[in-house]
Amino acid sequence: MIVSWRMVVGSLSWSLLASTVMADEKSSNDPYRLNLSPGVTDISGQVYDLHMLMFGICVVIAALVFGAMFIAIWRHRKSRGAQAAHFHENVKVEIAWTVIPFIILIVMAVPAARTLIAMEDTSEPDLTILITGSQWKWHYRYMDREVEYYSRLASQPEQIANKLSKGANYLLEVDRPLVLPTDKKVRFLMTSDDVIHSWWVPAFAVKKDANPGFINEAWTKINQPGIYRGQCAELCGKDHGFMPIVVIAKAPDEYERWISQQEAIAREAKAEEQRLLSMNMGMDELMKKGEAVYQSTCAACHMPTGTGLPGVFPALKGSKITTQDQAAHIDIVVHGKSGTAMQAFGKQLSLAELAAVITYERNAWGNNTGDMVQAKDVNAVINGN
Amino acid sequence: MSEATEHLDHAHSHHHPSGIKRWLYTTNHKDIGTLYLWFAFIMFLTGGAMAMVIRAELFQPGLQIVEPNFFNQMTTVHGLIMVFGAVMPAFTGLANWLVPMMIGAPDMALPRMNNWSFWILPFAFLILLSSLFLEGGGPAFGWTFYAPLSTQYSADSTALFVFSVHIMGASSIMGAINVIVTIFNMRAPGMTWMKLPLFVWTWLITAFLLIAVMPVLAGAVTMVLTDKFFGTSFFNAAGGGDPVMFQHIFWFFGHPEVYIMILPAFGIISQIVPTFSRKKLFGYASMVYATASIALLSFIVWAHHMFTTGMPLVGEMFFMFATMLISVPTGVKVFNWVATMWRGSLSFEVPMLFAIAFIVLFTIGGLSGLMLAITPVDFQYHDTYFVVAHFHYVLVTGAVFSIMAAVYYWLPKWTGHMFDVTLAKWHFWCSLISVNVLFFPMHFVGLAGMPRRIPDYALQFADFNKWISIGGFAFGLSQLIFLAVLIKACRKQGVPVDDRVWEGAEGLEWQELPSPAPYHSFETPPVIK
Ligand code: HEM
Ligand SMILES: [Cu+2]
Ligand SMILES: [Cu+2]
Numbered sequence: 032m033i034v035s036w037r038m039v040v041g042s043l044s045w046s047l048l049a050s051t052v053m054a055d056e057k058s059s060n061d062p063y064r065l066n067l068s069p070g071v072t073d074i075s076g077q078v079y080d081l082h083m084l085m086f087g088i089c090v091v092i093a094a095l096v097f098g099a100m101f102i103a104i105w106r107h108r109k110s111r112g113a114q115a116a117h118f119h120e121n122v123k124v125e126i127a128w129t130v131i132p133f134i135i136l137i138v139m140a141v142p143a144a145r146t147l148i149a150m151e152d153t154s155e156p157d158l159t160i161l162i163t164g165s166q167w168k169w170h171y172r173y174m175d176r177e178v179e180y181y182s183r184l185a186s187q188p189e190q191i192a193n194k195l196s197k198g199a200n201y202l203l204e205v206d207r208p209l210v211l212p213t214d215k216k217v218r219f220l221m222t223s224d225d226v227i228h229s230w231w232v233p234a235f236a237v238k239k240d241a242n243p244g245f246i247n248e249a250w251t252k253i254n255q256p257g258i259y260r261g262q263c264a265e266l267c268g269k270d271h272g273f274m275p276i277v278v279i280a281k282a283p284d285e286y287e288r289w290i291s292q293q294e295a296i297a298r299e300a301k302a303e304e305q306r307l308l309s310m311n312m313g314m315d316e317l318m319k320k321g322e323a324v325y326q327s328t329c330a331a332c333h334m335p336t337g338t339g340l341p342g343v344f345p346a347l348k349g350s351k352i353t354t355q356d357q358a359a360h361i362d363i364v365v366h367g368k369s370g371t372a373m374q375a376f377g378k379q380l381s382l383a384e385l386a387a388v389i390t391y392e393r394n395a396w397g398n399n400t401g402d403m404v405q406a407k408d409v410n411a412v413i414n415g416n
Numbered sequence: 417m418s419e420a421t422e423h424l425d426h427a428h429s430h431h432h433p434s435g436i437k438r439w440l441y442t443t444n445h446k447d448i449g450t451l452y453l454w455f456a457f458i459m460f461l462t463g464g465a466m467a468m469v470i471r472a473e474l475f476q477p478g479l480q481i482v483e484p485n486f487f488n489q490m491t492t493v494h495g496l497i498m499v500f501g502a503v504m505p506a507f508t509g510l511a512n513w514l515v516p517m518m519i520g521a522p523d524m525a526l527p528r529m530n531n532w533s534f535w536i537l538p539f540a541f542l543i544l545l546s547s548l549f550l551e552g553g554g555p556a557f558g559w560t561f562y563a564p565l566s567t568q569y570s571a572d573s574t575a576l577f578v579f580s581v582h583i584m585g586a587s588s589i590m591g592a593i594n595v596i597v598t599i600f601n602m603r604a605p606g607m608t609w610m611k612l613p614l615f616v617w618t619w620l621i622t623a624f625l626l627i628a629v630m631p632v633l634a635g636a637v638t639m640v641l642t643d644k645f646f647g648t649s650f651f652n653a654a655g656g657g658d659p660v661m662f663q664h665i666f667w668f669f670g671h672p673e674v675y676i677m678i679l680p681a682f683g684i685i686s687q688i689v690p691t692f693s694r695k696k697l698f699g700y701a702s703m704v705y706a707t708a709s710i711a712l713l714s715f716i717v718w719a720h721h722m723f724t725t726g727m728p729l730v731g732e733m734f735f736m737f738a739t740m741l742i743s744v745p746t747g748v749k750v751f752n753w754v755a756t757m758w759r760g761s762l763s764f765e766v767p768m769l770f771a772i773a774f775i776v777l778f779t780i781g782g783l784s785g786l787m788l789a790i791t792p793v794d795f796q797y798h799d800t801y802f803v804v805a806h807f808h809y810v811l812v813t814g815a816v817f818s819i820m821a822a823v824y825y826w827l828p829k830w831t832g833h834m835f836d837v838t839l840a841k842w843h844f845w846c847s848l849i850s851v852n853v854l855f856f857p858m859h860f861v862g863l864a865g866m867p868r869r870i871p872d873y874a875l876q877f878a879d880f881n882k883w884i885s886i887g888g889f890a891f892g893l894s895q896l897i898f899l900a901v902l903i904k905a906c907r908k909q910g911v912p913v914d915d916r917v918w919e920g921a922e923g924l925e926w927q928e929l930p931s932p933a934p935y936h937s938f939e940t941p942p943v944i945k
Contacts, residue, residue, distance in 0.1 A: 063879065064860070064863075064864035064876065065860045065863065065864070066860075066863050066864070067796055067863045068865075077792070078792050078793055078795070078796060081790060081792060081793050082787070082793045082796070085786070085787045085790055085793065086787065089783040089784075089786065089787060092783065093779065093780065093783060096750060096751070096754060096779060097776060097779075099754050099758065100754045100757060100772075100775065100776070103754065103757040103758045103759070103760070103762065104757070104762060104772070107693075107757065107758065107759050107760050107761065107762055108761075108762045108763065108764075109694070109761040109762055109763045110763070113759075113760070113761045113762065114761055115693065115694040115695040115759070115760045115761040116695065116759040116760070117695070117696075118698075118759075119695070119696035119697065119698050119699070119700070119756075120698065120699060120700075120701075121698075121755075124755070125699055125702050125748070128747065128748065128751045129744060129748060132743070132744050132747050133744055136740045136741070136743070136744070139740065139790065140736070140737060140740060143736065143790045143791065143792055143793075144733060144736075146792040147729070147732060147733065147736070147791050147792045148729065150792055150795070151729045151732075166569075190478070191478060191479055191872060192478070192479060193478040193479070193480065197477060197478065197875060199875065200874070201477065201874055201875050202477075202872060202873065202874045203874045221726075225564070225569065226562075226564055226565040226569050227562060227564075227565070227659060229724060229799065231799075231867075233796060233865045236792075236795060236796055237795070238724050238795045238796070238798060238799075239724055239726060240724050240725045240726060242653075242659055242660055242725065242726070243564060243653055243654075243659060244652075244653020244654060244658075244659070245653060245658070245659075245660070245726070247725075247726035248726070261865070262865075262867050262870075263867070264724075264798065264799040264800070264867050265562075265724075265799060266488070266557065266558045266562070266565065266869045267565065268488075268556075268565060268569060269484045269485045269488065269556075270484060271484075271488075271869060271870060272484065272867075272869075272870030272871050272872050272873070273484075273872070340485060340552070341551045341552065342550065342551035342552020342553065342571050342572065342573075343485065343552045343553070343571055369654065370568045370652075370654070371568065371569075372569055
């Protein structure tokens with residue numbers, strides 16, 4: 032029954048420790064989180080302080096105004112026999128409540144401007160990442176290294192459809208997170224391949240629109256290793272709610288090891304690609320690989336069963352291109368169709384993946400053309416012959 | 417023979433055709449006001465039904481009842497209907513009813529145009545709603561229809577969306593012209609500018625805002641139309657255009673638009689608070705000047721909606737400071753209302769209850785607006801539920817509550833009978849509680865990181881979203897009580913009222929006109945003291 036001091040102190044210090052170690056993971060999963068997080072950068076801390084300052088000032092103003100009002104409601108009510116006074120103007124008071132708010136505004140404006148200037152200073156970065164949004168995934172390119180990849184939602188469609196239970200990071204998990212070093216000034220360049228997206232990680236206080244045809248800049252310097260999650264913040268079409276952002280911040284030496292490893296993997300993949308050109312895959316292999324690529328890359332628009340969304344995304348089941356003209360089929364998948372949501376997948380997928388997904392589309396859902404497309408066929412289209 | 421009697425009858429019954437023709441052909445400001453108000457209420461329920469779909473989907477994480485594409489159509493059409501179909505027509509309806517009575521005129525200055533400006537509206541919304549049933553669905557790009565989502569990436573029904581917005585714009589412009597011409601030309605002798613009731617003042621300024629910005633909106637939708645269908649590239653970077661320019665054009669309309677939806681509300685509250693405080697409005701002149709300065713400032717703050725689009729630093733600074741500035745005249749208004757109540761003799765009839773709720777809850781929305789003005793912090797708030805909370809506090813507990821206050825305030829004057837007060841109080845208290853359960857927790861989920869316009873969300877937002885949805889359903893149901901009050905009032909059940917209706921009411925409509933007010937307000941101008 033008796034709760035000893037030691038227990039209280041012990042559990043308090045344990046939870047304090049836990050909260051500092053896994054600060055962000057823990058607090059961002061708290062279902063009763065009421066407030067902004069102070070984040071893990073100097074800027075996000077300043078932003079948090081500004082937010083609290085503004086909030087405090089607003090609470091004080093509200094308390095004064097509502098307080099006066101409730102006193103009037105209480106004391107000056109007719110049912111208590113209050114007689115109305117006759118004043119309806121008072122120049123001094125009116126000047127006071129114009130000038131005082133003005134002064135309060137200046138008090139707010141100074142720190143706000145200071146933080147803003149710091150946030151917009153993208154000069155002298157240690158590394159630069161080009162972030163490209165497209166419907167509905169992010170692409171990261173390390174500008175100073177030979178590494179680039181797409182990052183997509185990792186939650187399962189069955190979880191979204193309530194057929195599988197949802198994990199703790201439901202809708203906030205991706206297949207390949209962005210990896211960044213701590214304690215380095217990272218500059219982000221943002222752009223888009225189609226509509227406007229917005230790249231937002233609350234723990235860094237970075238939110239910047241990715242506009243098609245233009246490049247925006249932002250930066251961050253992360254103080255703490257950890258996993259930080261965010262989401263696209265600009266309506267970008269059907270699956271706007273399903274393009275999260277995950278950043279893993281590693282200590283600089285660990286980061287260095289990781290990025291060198293990635294470069295090696297990328298080189299190997301290129302060599303493998305060349306080797307594949309001279310090989311043919313069998314139908315089963317093509318269909319199996321093709322289905323996987325289709326479900327992860329194409330199904331968001333063309334739907335898992337190839338029926339599309341009438342009026343928005345065309346059906347591939349029984350369509351002219353997927354059942355007849357093979358060259359046109361390879362062409363549209365490789366080059367996309369500019370000005371529509373159909374992207375150019377030539378650079379997004381490997382030759383083998385392209386061959387497989389096209390084969391899959393020509394044989395799934397009763398399309399049964401029997402055609403097999405190989406990597407070299409795709410390569411021929413990419414090289415323009 | 418029978419023709420002759422019909423003729424006689426007609427002459428006799430004046431211009432009073434009956435049945436549907438009365439409403440179709442009417443040029444009377446009261447009939448048209450009634451049409452506008454009922455239309456707005458029907459749209460309010462329609463847009464509300466869409467909000468119920470949104471909230472039902474968001475009741476739990478995961479997708480349960482609608483597809484993401486349809487969800488986006490619901491948020492978009494909900495927003496469009498509430499803004500252009502509910503709030504704006506309701507204010508125009510109130511202007512039609514009240515402006516002639518308040519300035520001592522027989523009717524509006526341009527009665528035929530008045531008829532036309534109402535009767536094109538139902539078609540605009542029929543077109544918009546019918547687009548939901550076309551292949552590919554209706555507009556799914558948010559009521560802000562940012563390019564290129566609304567151009568290259570939208571369904572073909574966008575053409576209907578554009579057409580319908582054009583019609584709404586034409587209707588608003590005609591309504592605004594009518595208000596301006598009426599106020600300039602038809603004031604009774606002696607009704608000088610600084611004697612105008614504040615509702616008239618705020619509407620006059622609103623009408624100028626409408627005329628200034630509705631053509632900008634028309635331009636924006638036209639450019640969307642030609643970009644999508646006729647190969648222009650206003651907003652397409654590949655053709656030398658700029659998608660961010662769309663946002664500048666849209667918000668140059670959009671920010672004054674939010675003041676179009678709130679200035680008449682300020683006018684209404686400035687009429688109601690003095691009546692139930694039995695004391696003159698504090699600072700009449702400063703109210704007029706504050707309204708005018710808000711209207712002017714509203715033209716130089718538009719880019720506060722665009723801080724994350726990547727503006728130059730000086731641009732961000734300018735729009736941050738200008739936006740902060742606009743809170744000064746807004747504050748003056750709130751202080752004036754409180755000072756009017758101070759040392760008054762207060763009573764709390766239904767219109768006053770709504771007015772007090774307005775002052776408190778609108779101020780909460782205004783204060784979160786001030787927080788949003790601070791650019792570095794806006795980066796965290798922008799496009800999250802914090803913004804959804806902000807604009808619903810100013811629109812629902814602001815504009816919509818003021819409209820309800822106005823209806824309860826003037827309804828007895830319009831019908832000649834008191835409405836069902838018990839039912840009205842139920843409406844008030846149910847709405848007040850549910851609206852806060854609905855919108856207050858949105859601040860929390862927004863700050864915790866939930867983006868807006870998403871059909872599904874991460875698990876940590878689940879608990880609050882459940883509460884928000886419950887509040888939403890309760891608020892929706894509460895409006896059915898309002899419907900009951902209105903139907904009873906139109907059937908004139910309830911005790912007859914005297915001319916002044918409310919003990920402290922001042923103004924021509926209360927002191928110079930009987931209840932119910934006659935069909936032609938002032939056939940001879942009243943004498944103004
Ligand atoms: C029945 C009460 C209402 C409920 C439950 C409700 C709920 C919602 C919800 C859930 C959204 C979508 C938020 C998002 O994901 O971005 C929304 C958007 C919106 N609402 Fe309401 N709302 C209500 C009444 C109103 C009223 C009366 C107005 C106007 C005066 C209004 C104006 C808007 C606007 C302008 C948007 C933004 C639409 C867009 O995203 O394009 N709402 N509302
Ligand atoms: Cu998005
Ligand atoms: Cu604005």
